[in-house]
Amino acid sequence: MESKKRNAMKTLKITLIIMIVITFFGCGPRVTTKNPANTNLENYETFAFLPNTNAKVENKAYSKEDVNSMVINAISENLKEEGYRLDRSKPDLLVLVSTKTDAELATDTDAIYATYPYTTGISTVAPYYDPYYYYGYADYSNIIGYNYDVYNYKQGTLVIRLVDRQTKETVWKGVAKDAIYNETTKRGITKMVDDIFEEFPKK
Template sequence: MKKITLFLFGTILMMSCSGIKVATDYDSKVDFSQYKTFAFYRPGIDRADISDLDKKRVLRAIEFELVAQGFVKSDDPDLLISIFTKSRRKVNVQQNSNWGYGFGWGFNPWMGSMNNINVNEYTEGTLFIDFIDKEKKELVWQGIGTGALKIENRDKKEERIKLFVKEIISRFPPDRKR
């Protein structure tokens, strides 16, 4: 029983640590099993408002996840993949009030409260990954991931980008058994 409880607690903790909210939308009339190949849609990617280095990181992560699902990168693809990004500064303010009493050195009683205010400023990023039917030139699936951007160093940034992409692509195709 203890092992099951520990496993469930660990799983919940790991899921909550990613802190990435994912939403998807798709055309319910599309048969996603017809898609086998993909390529990146450069005109859309070029408009994404992130550095060229981060674009490369995102595209590598997308390619890795799609190939892991059995898709093939091709010069004559079924799907075109595009990305779009948004970011905004967020401020999180928390107030903690603590009541207490005690004695200091000698006779110095005190009673009252201590207020702690924590202010945390961070950047929240949103990554849109669009899957476009090449023949119809129509958007058929969109994944959107939103979460805090933790940019402590290059390795942490790359790890965070991979996690964003993995969370989003794990929901594609919509009828896939998980």
């Protein structure tokens, strides 16, 4: 009888541990961040966006424009909370957001919108980037390592890069490993961005 009680208690403990692990890893997207050259982000004060995002979210109650707008606004708010200010003329940092692989960006993007790498003749910026995009985006290209690095991620992965405007090097990168189109609510999409910035080095 005593042996049965011990076995029952052991089974209960194991079940509780499994439930805790599932709960812990199931809450929100897993996030990774990198500071490739151990850059001191306190040296930067301003930011603006390179307009390229074209997130694709299938079978949801909201449009891809809604998703893009939520992502851009959430990033902007997080950067402002970190002490950075918007400067569209000569920003210290350029924000580059990716939600699809480079190959998809090149072949499956609405041609009227600016995309990265930029295509000659495209000058229209999607409305969700206004008023955040860098005025000089059309002449800006060849970010170091971008074309190779983007292939490391699955379709739909949200990747946020902060690029030194002058050196064109990525000084910080945050990645949410869950695909953005797996989120079922608008709040979930915003939280995905917030989760990434929880790992951002504080000034």
